[in-house]
Amino acid sequence: MNNLILEVNDVAVSFGGVRAVNGATLDVEVGSVTSVIGPNGAGKTTLFNLISGATKPDSGTILFEGLEIHNLLPHKIADRGIIRTFQGAKVIKRLSVLDNLMLGGQDNPGDSLVNFLNPKARKAYEVQCRERAMELLKQIGIERFADEYAGILSGGQRKLLDLARALMANPTLLLLDEPFAGVNPTLVEKLLEVLHALRSKHNLTFLLIEHDLETVMNISDRVIVMAEGRVIADGKPNSIYENQAVIDAYLGTRKASK
Ligand SMILES: Nc1ncnc2c1ncn2[C@@H]1O[C@H](COP(=O)(O)OP(=O)(O)OP(=O)(O)O)[C@@H](O)[C@H]1O
Ligand SMILES: [Mg+2]
Known part of the structure; x- marks a missing residue:
């Protein structure tokens, strides 16, 4: 191979x-x-x-x-x-750090119409996505900023966030x-x-x-x-x-x- x-x-x-x-x-x-x-x-x-x-x-x-x-x-x-x-x-400066990360998740069931109409699937996705995002924030050491606007992060912290967002997928x-x-x-x-x-x-x-x-x-x-x-x-x-x-x-x- x-x-x-x-x-x-x-x-x-x-x-x-x-x-x-x-x-x-x-x-x-x-x-x-x-x-x-x-x-x-x-x-x-x-x-x-x-x-x-x-x-x-x-x-x-x-x-x-x-x-x-x-x-x-x-x-x-x-x-x-x-x-x-x-x-x-x-x-995205006016979104929280956590929400910025959650934007990186793939396969959001809300992306398809059939699943959009299935609130349970959407809720399960959101919970799972949030858990993964928090885990990644811990790994990169900026979990304390989870609920803050991303705009307050330093340039370096934004790079870490950008990396974590890529990993969400x-x-x-x-x-x-x-x-x-x-x-x-x-x-x-x-x-x-x-x-x-x-x-x-x-x-x-x-x-x-x-x-x-x-x-x-x-x-x-x-x-x-x-x-x-x-x-x-x-x-x-x-x-x-x-x-x-x-x-x-x-x-x-x-x-x-x-
Ligand atoms: N969308 C575009 N329209 C016109 N020219 C472009 C476009 N994208 C890149 N170029 C040109 O193509 C060449 C290569 O650009 P590119 O951005 O890939 O270089 P780079 O190696 O990433 O440079 P840097 O180290 O500055 O980031 C440059 O001459 C640039 O001006
Ligand atoms: Mg370049």
Whole structure:
């Protein structure tokens, strides 16, 4: 059996004249933490949009657990187990922390008309959903804010909430777009702890976009480097650090900008 959970083959998409992703090929192993790095505008977020179905490729294929998904609607892809978080953690400020989390639940019986008319099913769902949400809030250490507006959370706490919301849907593959950006070091530690605990408990696979190279080198089994819409290097963290193409396209410019 193939141990690849995700296979992206020669995928391309343009917006107007811009080739945002230009023939990207990569794969992700089951149970791994794989990081995508690359300069601004390299096509990383667009790659996530393609995998999650928000953007359709002009060409190429995307397979999840061996089956093609690139023609599916985003909610069908989410149903299969791919859930993403967004660059800049979106929370609904005027909803409570708990309600924000409950929005992440899938299979709400209220979503179908037949079940909508069945109050018992809806009630059972809500109770179950609330329990799971509280459990996750405890795991990420912000249960004391359950009934507060999400607007009062710090940037880092919003990232934790965003992660927990993604987990409400019971994903098998989590796509995290810059989960550590703007998070203070203590909360980064906390986030990493949560990720590790979740990984061993739920056998999750993580594909994440991250700019902070130290964090990337620490947490990743594998690093994929993108530049100008393509994958220019792919390997273990150490090999990436020594790769000349990466140094030229990315590390060099980042070091220079520090
Ligand atoms: N919806 C869109 N319409 C037009 N151009 C777009 C769109 N989305 C992305 N692009 C362009 O595609 C290229 C890749 O953008 P993308 O957001 O995927 O980069 P990124 O690697 O995530 O960058 P960053 O590190 O800044 O988040 C950029 O040139 C961007 O301006
Ligand atoms: Mg981006």
